[in-house]
Amino acid sequence: MTARETAVAVAHPNIALIKYWGKRDENLVLPFTDSLSMTLDVFPTTTAVRLDLDAAADHVVMDGAPARGEVLRRATTFLDLVRERAGRRERAVVDTRNTVPVGAGLASSAGGFAALALAAAHAYGLPRDAEQLSRLARRGSGSAARSVFGGFVVWHAGDPDAPDPDRASYAEPVMDARLDAALVAVVLEEGPKPVSSREAMRRTVATSPLYRDWVTDSRADLARMYTALHDGDMAVVGAITERNALGMHATMEAARPAVRYRTAATNAVLGHVRRLREEGVGAWATMDAGPNVKVLCACADAQRVADRMREATDARVVVARRGPGARLRQATA
Numbered sequence: 001m002t003a004r005e006t007a008v009a010v011a012h013p014n015i016a017l018i019k020y021w022g023k024r025d026e027n028l029v030l031p032f033t034d035s036l037s038m039t040l041d042v043f044p045t046t047t048a049v050r051l052d053l054d055a056a057a058d059h060v061v062m063d064g065a066p067a068r069g070e071v072l073r074r075a076t077t078f079l080d081l082v083r084e085r086a087g088r089r090e091r092a093v094v095d096t097r098n099t100v101p102v103g104a105g106l107a108s109s110a111g112g113f114a115a116l117a118l119a120a121a122h123a124y125g126l127p128r129d130a131e132q133l134s135r136l137a138r139r140g141s142g143s144a145a146r147s148v149f150g151g152f153v154v155w156h157a158g159d160p161d162a163p164d165p166d167r168a169s170y171a172e173p174v175m176d177a178r179l180d181a182a183l184v185a186v187v188l189e190e191g192p193k194p195v196s197s198r199e200a201m202r203r204t205v206a207t208s209p210l211y212r213d214w215v216t217d218s219r220a221d222l223a224r225m226y227t228a229l230h231d232g233d234m235a236v237v238g239a240i241t242e243r244n245a246l247g248m249h250a251t252m253e254a255a256r257p258a259v260r261y262r263t264a265a266t267n268a269v270l271g272h273v274r275r276l277r278e279e280g281v282g283a284w285a286t287m288d289a290g291p292n293v294k295v296l297c298a299c300a301d302a303q304r305v306a307d308r309m310r311e312a313t314d315a316r317v318v319v320a321r322r323g324p325g326a327r328l329r330q331a332t333a
């Protein structure tokens with residue numbers, strides 16, 4: 001495959017119903033557990049990658065401002081991997097635009113690295129079959145492996161004893177999911193999180209006495225989740241989703257020192273969701289590495305759930321449905 005020099009890709013975030021939390025290999029970004037998510041149709045990231053023959057370093061612009069520090073380091077490390085695979089040396093100019101607050105536990109890195117993986121693979125002339133792209137995106141941010149695909153997606157942790165563990169860990173769509181689901185995002189805070197998910201996972205794996213049990217539980221949750229998705233059973237999907245997220249937060253809250261992403265506002269939203277359920281509306285909460293809550297419900301109930309969340313909080317509330325996988329928008333030779 002020849003290099004295209006310039007490419008633009010769009011990708012959406014995904015929210016895990018069965019979470020990824022903890023790496024067994026930090027360098028290759030290999031998780032301890034399989035995870036399962038829904039790609040959203042909101043908050044896209046658009047990323048342009050252009051090769052620059054004369055540049056001595058990568059130049060990365062995020063939301064109009066030059067990236068520095070950790071953001072620049074992660075992008076450059078990722079581009080180094082792409083260059084190594086492509087056998088090329090040119091530096092890149094990257095322009096990325098998010099429509100989601102970055103670093104607030106709204107999965108901005110998932111859409112971000114899925115878009116960067118696709119645009120960079122195209123610009124540098126790497127093969128772009130979806131499975132390979134998913135492995136590549138994984139190296140940028142684990143959850144990005146899942147944003148390569150649309151709808152419901154499973155990311156296989158891969159067999160740790162496989163001859164090539166990197167090859168064994170990739171995401172793919174859950175083909176027979178029959179669930180008309182929405183995720184209502186309750187955006188309580190838009191600022192970056194106090195502890196990065198990378199550091200929080202590390203601490204949880206190293207020190208939380210609850211981590212092992214969560215891993216065991218998560219495997220059982222996934223097996224049940226497949227059946228429930230196939231059956232289109234929202235109540236079962238919802239119950240597994242909520243308990244898996246609460247379990248993940250419990251593991252990190254038991255770490256030493258504790259990692260606490262939930263705030264009083266988070267707990268209040270969890271209460272509103274519980275009350276909705278008591279009133280007979282199918283609604284279940286999930287949270288990631290931040291205080292924000294996403295409420296899983298049937299598409300038919302999404303408006304009602306969103307209205308209730310707006311009444312009960314002063315949060316920004318956004319209704320998301322199933323969204324598409326990463327795609328190229330325009331590429332010039």
Ligand code: PMV
Pocket residue numbers: 014015016018019020021035107109110141142143144197198287288289
């Ligand atoms: O992809 P990362 O390193 O930002 O980790 C994301 C982890 C969670 O969002 C908390 C869970 C998940 O599976 O997306």
